[in-house]
Amino acid sequence: MKEKSIDKLQKVMRSHLCNRCGSCVGLSEGKIVFKNKTGIYLPKAIAPIDDEMAETLWHACPGAKFNFPAYREQFYPESPHFHDFIGSYFRIGIGHAMQPDIRRAGASGGIISAILIWLLQKNLIDGAVVLGMSKTEPWLTQAFIATTEAEIMEAAQSKYIISSNNDILPEIAAFKGILAYVGLPGQIQSIRKLQAIDHPSVKNIRYIFGPFYGNTLHFSSINSFLKTHGEKDYRNITKLYFRHGEWPGNMRVELKSGRIIELKKFHANYLIPFHILRNSLYCTDLTNEFTDISGGDAWAPVYEERGKGFSMVISRSKKGEEILQQMLGEGWLKFDQISEQEAITMHSHGYDFKKRGGFIRIRFRHMLGKSTPDYGYTLKGFTLLRYLMEVFISTLFILLSTRLARWSVEQFSPTFIGGIFEKTRTIWKNSTHKIKRKNL
Numbered sequence: 554m555k556e557k558s559i560d561k562l563q564k565v566m567r568s569h570l571c572n573r574c575g576s577c578v579g580l581s582e583g584k585i586v587f588k589n590k591t592g593i594y595l596p597k598a599i600a601p602i603d604d605e606m607a608e609t610l611w612h613a614c615p616g617a618k619f620n621f622p623a624y625r626e627q628f629y630p631e632s633p634h635f636h637d638f639i640g641s642y643f644r645i646g647i648g649h650a651m652q653p654d655i656r657r658a659g660a661s662g663g664i665i666s667a668i669l670i671w672l673l674q675k676n677l678i679d680g681a682v683v684l685g686m687s688k689t690e691p692w693l694t695q696a697f698i699a700t701t702e703a704e705i706m707e708a709a710q711s712k713y714i715i716s717s718n719n720d721i722l723p724e725i726a727a728f729k730g731i732l733a734y735v736g737l738p739g740q741i742q743s744i745r746k747l748q749a750i751d752h753p754s755v756k757n758i759r760y761i762f763g764p765f766y767g768n769t770l771h772f773s774s775i776n777s778f779l780k781t782h783g784e785k786d787y788r789n790i791t792k793l794y795f796r797h798g799e800w801p802g803n804m805r806v807e808l809k810s811g812r813i814i815e816l817k818k819f820h821a822n823y824l825i826p827f828h829i830l831r832n833s834l835y836c837t838d839l840t841n842e843f844t845d846i847s848g849g850d851a852w853a854p855v856y857e858e859r860g861k862g863f864s865m866v867i868s869r870s871k872k873g874e875e876i877l878q879q880m881l882g883e884g885w886l887k888f889d890q891i892s893e894q895e896a897i898t899m900h901s902h903g904y905d906f907k908k909r910g911g912f913i914r915i916r917f918r919h920m921l922g923k924s925t926p927d928y929g930y931t932l933k934g935f936t937l938l939r940y941l942m943e944v945f946i947s948t949l950f951i952l953l954s955t956r957l958a959r960w961s962v963e964q965f966s967p968t969f970i971g972g973i974f975e976k977t978r979t980i981w982k983n984s985t986h987k988i989k990r991k992n993l
């Protein structure tokens with residue numbers, strides 16, 4: 554007997570295949586809600602869902618199925634280049650926003666915010682779906698529609714805890730005007746799936762942008778960070794930043810008491826193995842392949858030493874390339890084109906993690922008899938050494954996410970642990986350099 558849509562959806566909602574994009578919540582007319590946002594943060598049905606709605610929600614869900622080749626064909630027919638790791642594209646470059654305040658406000662080069670502000674100034678959009686921090690619960694993320702430059706600037710910077718931008722789909726549908734949408738790969742995959750069936754909820758979205766995506770963390774990362782500083786209650790947070798100050802920035806927590814806690818971004822990365830959202834490990838899209846333009850950090854010593862903020866920028870669709878050209882012509886952006894190989898070399902660890910590690914981890918999941926995502930393609934043919942490396946990484950992720958491991962790390966100062974983490978990571982990167990770079 555054919556499995557019902559609601560049953561298939563419920564399985565994703567309860568598993569590591571759910572990326573928390575929020576579409577099922579947004580489209581369910583209040584029948585599905587996110588439970589426990591400071592905990593497991595999973596969608597839960599709180600009222601019966603009829604077959605017609607279940608059908609739509611299942612279609613919108615990217616957790617179990619998103620056919621990369623088919624959607625690429627549909628949305629990028631004019632893109633002249635394609636690479637399995639990068640997706641479809643026109644041009645890749647390194648750059649930043651020319652306006653110093655936008656560059657400073659951004660996570661890396663302020664490119665995404667600059668594009669949104671330019672579109673707004675040109676009256677090409679009336680608003681942009683962006684991610685800020687909640688006004689009432691400033692420790693949680695909250696998507697909203699920015700209609701002014703100030704609001705776009707306010708939402709700049711990366712947030713490394715779970716975001717569920719598509720839970721505001723009803724607002725997006727009701728908005729009077731044209732929208733740009735910014736989101737993570739899973740969120741965008743859902744928007745593309747809805748666009749493919751002309752769903753009314755996304756009719757206002759004309760442009761799609763987004764950051765590269767390595768991983769995201771559970772809220773437990775914030776709790777843990779606070780505990781190590783002797784702070785017990787996250788409800789005392791008044792402001793939470795993940796990339797505050799000069800690039801690459803600091804994790805920064807401001808508390809009601811006036812206390813400010815800061816830690817270098819590279820040191821705050823120690824939280825990743827302890828609190829990573831498991832779905833990040835099965836997401837194989839590093840560079841946000843279904844955007845019009847996507848942007849990541851330009852990780853290379855030559856840029857990192859200069860500070861200030863540099864992005865890698867990829868124009869993917871004809872629309873995206875036209876925006877890039879016009880903004881360059883008007884002096885809005887600095888952009889030095891680089892080759893595909895240079896781009897892959899710059900993010901070799903990210904590509905290895907997502908495009909090799911991701912597919913290997915999916916294979917491991919399958920071998921354990923668990924449900925796996927169907928991306929319509931798979932990459933294989935990796936060396937035995939690479940598989941062994943993945944056994945080690947995956948075991949580490951499982952061990953470090955236990956309560957005991959989290960408690961143990963909380964006994965040390967984050968500056969100390971962060972320093973050790975950064976050094977260990979460098980040693981690990983150097984020692985696995987050959988395995989990772991092989992055939993990239």
Ligand SMILES: Cc1cc2nc3c(=O)[nH]c(=O)nc-3n(C[C@H](O)[C@H](O)[C@H](O)COP(=O)(O)OP(=O)(O)OC[C@H]3O[C@@H](n4cnc5c(N)ncnc54)[C@H](O)[C@@H]3O)c2cc1C
Binds near residue numbers: 658737
């Ligand atoms: C969770 C996460 C993981 C990342 N991992 C990597 C990585 O591994 N490698 C890499 O090179 N770059 C990564 N990035 C991208 C990088 O941090 C910058 O976001 C990117 O370089 C764009 O910088 P910008 O200055 O142009 O963007 P900004 O001008 O700062 O604009 C960023 C836009 O993204 C939106 N946004 C921020 N966080 C989220 C979120 N969690 N969900 C949805 N929308 C959001 C904001 O609302 C804003 O509109 C990651 C970003 C995020 C959010």
